[in-house]
Amino acid sequence: MFLRLRHFADRKGSSRTMVRLRALLRSNEFYLIPLSLVIGTLAGAVVTLMAHIAQFAHVVIYGIPVDVHLSAHASVSPWAALIAPALGGLLLGIMEWSRRRMKISNAVDPIEANALRGGNLSMRDSVIVSSQTLISNGCGASVGLEAGYTQIGSGIASLFGKFFNLRRNDLRLMVGCGAAAAIAAAFGAPITGAFYACELIVGVYSVGSAAPILAASLAGALTAQWLGGAPYSLEIPKVSAVGVEQYLALIGLALITSGVGIAVMRSSPMFERLFAWLPVWLRPVAGGLIVGGFAIITPQVLAAGHGAMVLDLFHDMTIGLIALIIALKVTACLISLASGFRGGLFFASLFVGSLIGKFFAAVLLLVSPNFAIDPLVAMLTGMATLGVAIVGGPLTMSFLVLEMTRNVDVTAVVLAGCIVTSICVRFMFGHSFSTWRLHLRGETIRSANDVGWLRNLTVERLMRSDVGKVPSTTTIAAVRREFVLGSRPGIVIVNNSDEYVGLVMLPDLFSSDLDTIADEIQVIELARLIDIVLIPEMNVKSAMAVFDEAEAEMLAVVDSTDSRKVVGFLTETFARRRYVEEIDKATRGVLGALS
DSSP, rough: OOOHHHHHHHHHHHHHHHHHHHHHHHHHHGHHHHHHHHHHHHHHHHHHHHHHHHHHHHHHHOOOTTTSGGGGGGGHHHHHHHHHHHHOOOOOHHHHHHHHHTTOOOOHHHHHHHHSTTOOHHHHHHHHHHHHHHHHHHHHHHHHHHHHHHEEEEEHHHHHHHTTTTTTTHHHHHHHHHHHHHHHHHHHHHHHHHIIIIIIISOOOOOHHHHHHHHHHHHHHHHHHHOOOOTTTOOOOOOOOOOOOHHHHHHHHHHHHHHHHHHHHHHHHHHHHHHSOOTTTTTHHHHHHHHHHHHHHHOOOOOOOOOHHHHHHTTTTOHHHHHHHHHHHHHHHHHHHHTOOOOOOHHHHHHHHHHHHHHHHHHOOOOOOOGEEEOOHHHHEEEEEEEHHTTTTTHHHHHHHHHOOOHHHHHHHHHHHHHHHHHHHHHHTTOOOOHHHHTTOOOOOSSSSOHHHHSSSSSHOOOSOOOOOEEETTTTHHHHHHOOOSSEEEEEEOOOTTEEEEEHHHHHHTTTGGGGTTTTTGGGGGBOOOTOOOTTTHHHHHHHHHHHTEEEEEEEEETTTTTTEEHHHHHHHHHHHHHHHHHHHHHHHTTOOOO
């Protein structure tokens, strides 16, 4: 008995401690910093573990030395190049076939989670996606691990946030912290990780979010360094100064990479259609065989391309060889993703962009030696600008170059190129690769900005169900006796089948001009907005557009587009007030104020 009482008291004390801890975390963003440090440390450790597992798989499967990256090896066994991606693809194909057979929904990525779900990520789905990314990269498919890194980092963060019952804005912030730590750990670049989270995951630069995100990013980078070093870190030797006359040429390079990035994203659905005729379990096998065939020509198409990028930065290459590797790598990436392999294009875009810069510098030297530019500067500019075109985040890519080179002059020209690329892609295309893939699935988001509250604020949630209804044959006098002036804004008119046929506002019903004929005229004569109604699934923004177009103060809500049965009504004043309140909450979240 005594032990039971003691156990109950311990549980009660633990519950009280948890309640107090949750209250602290919800009271001020300052208390989120320790939590972000824990998330950053865990994310850094998981990123390092995943990198080691992938490298171990490359060593075992392809027989390369432990200290050499797969894409940097001079050659690989043709049998390994063909069999490994095909077998890895078969495993992924079976997993996808099983998911569809069991009717399990697609996993949500961090951008979608923060844009539409308030930061709510499934840890189970995050583990599955990260495992599939590890399988894809480990067998040699032309994808990077960074998508798995950010998925598992964000999943850990979301798990902590839900455990502590954080508010919507704070949960979104924690997801950003997890992604920041993952990228910082991968590249050994804490500032890059922080800006990646702000630009691509949280969607805004927030005063209140700066400290937690930076803390998580630093924790992730330091953890990865302590455990053996960042897997994607790059050390660039001293880069020559960039003259003003070179800016124009490098801006031209930025425009070229913008076109390449748009072409890559436009080509993605075309490549998916090439595999659509195959059974879902067989698609990655076919894709793996094609990528393996490319790898026989050059191993630089395999995996993310980190080793190949380091190799190519400091080696002379012919223009023809550069063009061949660019074509093969881009095609291999698109085939890998289209056929069903999991992974990201973050590092692949950096690698291809650096080759485009090298190609551009070589062609410029050939055409006009007087306007020659430093190939290394061109590679860094191409790397960052193609990264912006495909991944997004101009400041993220600019700070990556800064942390790689420690050179402000080079970073300045890279930043200029990134801004030009960002504007160009935004104007001509409108999406990054992540949001473009969501767009192909039917979503319309263009960034991680929180629009989930807008979708959740539907007419169904806003409407009143105590609607006043009268039959269309009722006289005005009878309606006046049933409804007192001021009791409600208007009355819905229905036919014999209880279907909507119009609306009449109460002030119009009680107009003095109708006093003498109120017993003779039916209420249907005063009906307005006969064909203009709302449906429950509409969000508040769509509803306000209908109000504006109809110049109405009140609208009836019908069951669906195919039904005229009235289920409620909504006033423009109430809808607009709720919309402004939610915008105010979102704005206060951006500014870091307590909501």
